[in-house]
Amino acid sequence: MKVVTEPLAGGSALARDYMNRYETVEHLYGGDFRNEGSRALRAEWLDSREALRADRAQVAACLRSYNEAHNPHEAVKSSLALLEQPGTLVISGGQQSGLFTGPLLVIYKAMTTIIAAKEAGEQLGRPVVPLFWIAGEDHDWDEVNHTYVLNRSGEISKIKIEKSGDLRSSVSDIKVEDESWQQAVAQLDELLQDSEFKPGIMEFIREASSASNNMTDLFAKLMGNLFGKFGLILLDSADPCLRKLEQPFFETLIRENGELETAYLNAATVIRDSGYQLQADVAEGSANLFYIHEGTRLLLHKKDGFFTDRKGTVSFSKEALLDILYTHPERFSNNVLTRPLMQDYLLPTLATVLGQGEIAYWAIPHKAFKTVGGAMPLIIPRMSFTLVEGTLQKHMDKYGIGFPDVHQGLDSKRQEWLTAQDELRLGDRFEETKAAFNALYEPLIEQLGTIQAGLLKLGSNNKDKILDQISFLQAKAQDALEKQNEAALRQWERIELSLMPQGKLQERVYNIMYYLNRYGPDWLDNLMAVPADYSGTHRMIYM
Template sequence: MEVVPEPIPGGSALARDYIDRYETVEHLYGGDFRSEDSREKRAAWLDANEHQRADRTKIASALRLYNEQHNPHSAVTNALALLEQPGTLVVTGGQQSGLFTGPLFVVYKAITTIQAAKEAAAQLGRPVVPLFWIAGEDHDWDEVNHTFVLNRTGEITRIKLDKAEGPRSSVSDIKVEESGWEQVIAELDGLLQESEFKPQIMEFIRESSRMTGSMSDAFAKLIGSLFGKFGLILLDSADPELRKLEKPFFAKLIERNDELEAAYKQSAMRIVDGGYELQADVTSGNANLFYIYEGARLLLHKADGRYTDRKGAVSFSPEELLAVLEDHPERFSNNVLTRPLMQDYVLPVLATVLGQGELAYWAIPLNAFEVVGGQMPLILPRMSFTVIEGTLHKHMNKYSLSFEDVRQGLEQKRKEWITAQDELELGRRFEETKEAFSAMYEPLIEQLGTIQAGLLKLGNNNKEKILDQIAFLQGKAQDAMEKQNEAALRQWERIELSLMPLGKPQERVYNMMYYLNRYGPAWLDELMTIPADFSGTHRIIYM
């Protein structure tokens, strides 16, 4: 396995500047994990403000219950024991749960989290544990209910998990029937090619869904199976036991909601004034909190001194909302702008691992941290990869294709290549034939027009029909040429499908199960040995 840097332009301008020109956007963030000085300052701040966070012993206890159920590895038990001790810090990464772990970048985010915690512990000389924050409170089922794999014939295939009709509940609260799991697992089994590793891979997938009530639970079991041995602690943001411990901070989010709204707007204005686009909505009257009502997750807004949803299903005064919180904390949920604040209350977060989209919207809560007495944690770009299998690499070399060629699209280069295979120079000869025919026929048509005006129009129509017939034969010759080179064109197609499926980076589309099935569980261990690089630079893994 060889790993080489291969930058990919893209993402928002703010995210690109964070990665490539941090000094120009430093004022929009709390600090950069890539600076050792920033790590030491953040650690010192966390030590001095331990009293402002939730009781770490109670948090560790709630996490222990959850991980014993979904991630029961001895390394996780040891990490939780460390978390209970004052002075232990955390590096977090997070994502919505996804079918069969979702896209590859989820795996890369977990790897980044583990490696960053290890590096920080070595530098600071104190325990730093990795934690993966599963955003189970999110309700966008359509975003997480599917995944893509390369099937046995090298084509991209979508697998989708259906659910029963019901309210827009949090993903962790959506119940998935056993028959639903059986269907998608059978689909995956049929799509993956036979390999020596397949029985083992399929068994641990089946085990993850056995006696599993939700997508989040199955996701946790899979991530735990993959990364528990590295001490990765798992947290579901919809965990009722955790929600009880978050109650004091939800109260602060309600009591200081107007100040928080002003802080979000202030940060948003600073971002826009810097020439950047906002990556999350900052609208007047948005409470940035959700309320769970009859199973539905409703976004709360402020109007006439009350908290309500857009359809008016619920309505509370601030006092009434606080009273409900006291008795039913499980009815409350964060949005993308309050979750960073809640995470900082729940955990001693040294740094958080973010993708490019998250890098951009995390600038919005900067001032909000100050309102609640917090401080934005250090930000760390997740590691990014494209896997190029050995056979594909040979084919790329055969056709003199670079990764940049594939990223930009191969249509033009494919046409140039197929033209180069035309030893009879049919393309040139057909064009010359059409030109010669027109040169000979057009003077005749003009002369016919002097005999009778109607013959000029008839002659031109006749010429176009003959040219169409020549073009038709040219197309048939082109088809025959492509048929003759069908095997090679399939290789071109496989290169594009593997590296840039649906026109997107591989890591944003494909699921890791194809690669585990092909290379075995040791493939993940190999990924863990790749030297950490927190620069945000995309890298190619040549298998």
């Protein structure tokens, strides 16, 4: 396994500056994890706030119950025992609960979390445990209900699960029927090529899906199977047990909602004035909280002194909303801007692992942390990879293609190569023929026009038809040339499909099951051994 750094352009300007010129954006963040001094200062601050966070023993008890159900590894039990102890810190990462773990970037985020926790613990000389925050309270079903794999023919295939009903419920509350699981698992089985590892992989997926009521359950079981042995604790943000512990902080979010709105709006102004675009909506009048009404997750806004949703389905005074919170905390849910604050209340978070888009929008709540007496955790850019299989590497070497070529799109490079295979120079000769025909025919048409005006138009139409026929023959010749080089063109296509499917980085599309099926579980252990890199730089893994 060879690792090669491959700097890529793209992403938001704010995230790029965070990763490459932190000093220019430090006023928008709480510190840089890559700076050991920042880690020590954050750890000291967390120690001073121990009594102001949720009780860690109660948090650990909730997490123990959840992980015993989905992630019952001895290493996880050890991590939870450490979390109960004062002084233990957390490094978190998180994502929505995608089908069969979702895209590869989820795997890389978990890897970064585990590796960074180990490194921080060694540097600080105290326990630091890794935790994965599953965003089960999110209601965007269309983001999590599908995944993509390379099929037996090396083509991209989509697996998708439909839901019954139209409620905008939290993903953890959307039941997936056994029949839907069976269809998705059968489709995955059909798409994956046969290998020595496939029977074991499919057996576990079948067992895990049959024991899962919803997408989050299966996600947790699969992530636990992959990373539980590394001590990765799993947390479902929709866990009713945790919601009870979060009740005091929801009260803070409601009582200080006006001040928080001001903090978000002021931060948005600072970000824009610094020359950056906002990566999340900051709307005037938004409460930045969701309320669960009859199974539907409603975003609350403030209007005329009341908390209400856009359609007016519910409407509460502040006092009424607080009364509901005291009796039904399970009806409340965070949005993208209050979730970082809740995480800081619930856990002694030293740092959190984020992708580039997340790094950019986490700048928005930087003032809100101070409003509620908190402080933004350090941020770790998620490690980023593209996996290059051996046969693909050979094809790329054969055609003189580098990853930057693939990243930019291979159309022009492929056409250059195909043109070079044209020993008869058909393209040039057809263009020369068209030019020669024009040169001979145009004067004749003009002369015919002197005989009769109608012949000028007839001659012009005749010329266009002849040129069309020449172009038709040229296209047929091009098709024949491509047919002659069909095997090579399929190799070009495979390079693109594998490394930049749908025009996106591989890690944003493909699922890990294809690679586990082909290379086995030891492959993931080898990937975990790749040296840590928190610069946000993209790296190629040549396998």
